Amino acid sequence: MRVRAPELLGRGWLNTAGELSLRDLRGRFVLLDFWTFCCINCLHVLDELRPVEETYAEELVVIGVHSPKFVHEADPVALAAAVERYGVHHPVLDDPDLVTWQAYTARAWPTLVLVDPEGYVVAQYAGEGHAHAIDALLAELVPQHRERGTLQPGDSPYVAPEVEATDLRFPAAAVPLPGGDGGGVLVADAGHDEVVVLDAEGAVVRRIGGFREPNGVCLLPAEVAAEVGYDAVVADTVGHRVWGLEIATGATRVLAGDGTQWMQGDSLERLSSPWDVAWWQERIWIAMAGLHQLWTLDPRTGEVAVAAGTTNEGLLDGPLAEAWFAQTSRLAPDGDRLWIADSETSALRYVQDGAVHTVVGSGLFDFGFRDGPVDQALFQHPLGVTVLPDGSIAVCDTYNGAVRRVDVAAGELSTLARDLAEPSAAYLDPADPGVLVVVESAAHRLERIALGAASSVDGFSHTTQRPVTDVGAALELTITFAPPPGQKVDDRFGPATQLIVEATPPSLLRSGDGRGTDLTRTIVLDPAVGDGVLHVAARAASCDADGGEGAACRMHQQDWGIPVRVVAEGPGELVLPLGGV
Known part of the structure; x- marks a missing residue:
């Protein structure tokens, strides 16, 4: 039985001149992409679909239906920023109440639904890896509808938004440089697909391109850098590579990854959305967000290995090989511990003595803004973690727009700063360890915050509104x-x-x-x-x-x-x- 596609209902539209309806698009194929901008799999699908959109530019209209998981993702300003950040070049329906999501009985991010030129659903897919299937199906259906006269090719309803020119664009991470390296800070500038060297006053010294949305950087110890010939490491997230970088010259070399996303059955020659890198225990540790794992890279031998995680997404502590992670985003070495911001479980976790432990966080769908005892405290999609001089941990609580402080010894969580625009990483100012420099990603800047007295916030708790x-x-x-x-x-x-x-x-x-x-x-x-x-x-x-x-x-x-x-x-x-x- 043919199923008529439900109408597209939501709060509003982005990337188009006005509201769209399936009736407006009759005569063309419509591919609905149900996504949410926290979801790494959804970001993968955005890239997978680009060649299909180009091949069928006149016959196919792709529409992103944004169906949020987190409270922050329902903010229209945050959604507009994400659409720019991730280079979404098709119309987007803002569906904060999941009206269209439920009408199409979606159960997963991402879900893809293909509607034919007569307005009927012809295929539905969940997850990644379906672009070739959609391409093959369109190659079969387009001639059929052209012969029947039901296909009426046309121009895309996409209208590009205006983009403000800024020195940094959605910076994701930063590390201070030692003296004598020609600049004060090394920044992973994801929105410009660059790594940027800033001087002590924040002026741009050098831009290094060739990346695709780099989200993480780290420095190697001087003796290791001298041995291997590069002094910084870059997590090139959309490029699915890890690079070595010589800061003084801007020279780069690929350390791991062939530029193709890892899929089940692939070898370790391929990576999947590396989000951060850190030097710990004589290895480069990689937050492999696309696989919900931690990997390691030996810079001396080039050996790549899986260090922790099963590829299952969730929150499960235990031995490294059995633990579950959820889009681990930032790493912070601390002696014999490696601290982890595990974003999709809104968790602060750490690796120590061959096992994974959770300090704050309870699962994929529970989040909020609550200070107090760590077993009751809540984050909302944190992307950054920094070890402070007193041994406490600063967490960039990204979707709450806050920097939080975890007193590990006392088992208490408090709030250091609020009203920030998606803080995603932070580092201590080498010249003043009483100052935390925060990468305020959605404000396109680095912001200085004094490590003064923390406050306690009652805040809110929330379970995702997903039915x-x-x-x-x-x-x-x-x-x-x-x-x-x-x-x-x-x-x-x-x-x-x-x-x-x-x-x-x-x-x-x-x-x-x-x-x-x-x-x-x-x-x-x-x-x-x-x-x-x-x-x-x-x-x-x-x-x-x-x-x-x-x-x-x-x-x-x-x-x-x-x-x-x-x-x-x-x-x-x-x-x-x-x-x-």
């Missing part, structure tokens, strides 16, 4: 997947699919957890636990149908974190679309 799914205790889980046109599921060399099911809390699942190759599974939930988050990770490989052993194969993958509530007589089936018509 909770009522389910029965016995649940048949089905992941739907159909290969793109011209491809098939190829299992000649082993299973082409994988399904992993876990839960938070773990006691929610009585049975059916763990890893398997079938995309269907019967799981049993505990009514006594009542509610929690079902973590489902699925992947499927498809290959060219007529390519033989040399067939090109592609991976489709998605992680779902689904808030569920066990109710009597609840539905006994949960269907999640990985991809297909």
Whole structure:
């Protein structure tokens, strides 16, 4: 049965001259991209779709439907900044109340829905890796609709916003330089795709390009720099590389990554959105945000290794190989500890003695602004962490626009500064350790804050407004997947699919957890636990149908974190679309 696409409803529109409707776009294909700007997978999809948008510039209109997870993401000013920051070059519907999200029964960020020129839904996909499938489907459908006379190509409704010229544009991180290096600060200037050297007065000394949204920088010890021939390391997030940088000359070299995003089954020659780098325990540590892992790089040998994390997204402490992370964003070495700002779980965590520990944070969907005992305290998507002289930890609580202070010994959280524009990193002023220099990303500047007395904020607590799914205790889980046109599921060399099911809390699942190759599974939930988050990770490989052993194969993958509530007589089936018509 053909399904008519629901109308596009929300608070307003960006990147276009006025409101749009599906009726306005009749005669062209419409691809709806349900996204939220905190989500690294959504940012990956923005890049994946660019070639498709170019290929079908006249036949296809891509519309981003922004469906926020965090309170801050519902702020229209913050959304406008994110649309500029991430180079979104198509219209965006602002859907803060998830009206259109629910009309299309989206369950995951990102979700893609293709609507044909007659206004009917023809395909739905969840997660990453579907651009080639959409391309193949359009290659099949465009000629059909052209022959039927239902396709009416036209110009894009995209209207570019005006962009203010500033020395820095969405700076993400900064480190002070030692004397004699020709400048005072090294800045990862993500919005300009550059690393910038500033002098002590903040004037630009040198711009070093060749990056794509670099989000992290660190300096190597002088003796290591002399040995390897570069003195700084750059996390090139959208470029999926880690670079070595010689600050005095601006010379760069690739240390890790081939520029292609890592997908399941790839080797460590590929990376996935490295967000930060830090020197700790004689290695460069990498916050691999796109994989929810920590990696290491030995600058002397070039060896790359996975240090922690399973690639599952969530908050789970324990041995490094078993821990779960969620878009780790910033790293701060502190003796035998490595502090971590784990953004999607709104958590402050650390690595020590081969294990991961959490100080503040409780899960993917719980966040807020609350000071007090650390077991009750709350952040909202923190991106920065800095060790202070007294051993306490400053956290750039990005989506709360604040810098918070964690007294680790006392187990208390307080607030140092508020009303900042997305603080994303900070460092201590070498000339005055009583001053914290904060990278105020959305204000495009570095801001100085005195480390004075902290205040206590009652603030708020919040659980994401994403709808909770009522389910029965016995649940048949089905992941739907159909290969793109011209491809098939190829299992000649082993299973082409994988399904992993876990839960938070773990006691929610009585049975059916763990890893398997079938995309269907019967799981049993505990009514006594009542509610929690079902973590489902699925992947499927498809290959060219007529390519033989040399067939090109592609991976489709998605992680779902689904808030569920066990109710009597609840539905006994949960269907999640990985991809297909």
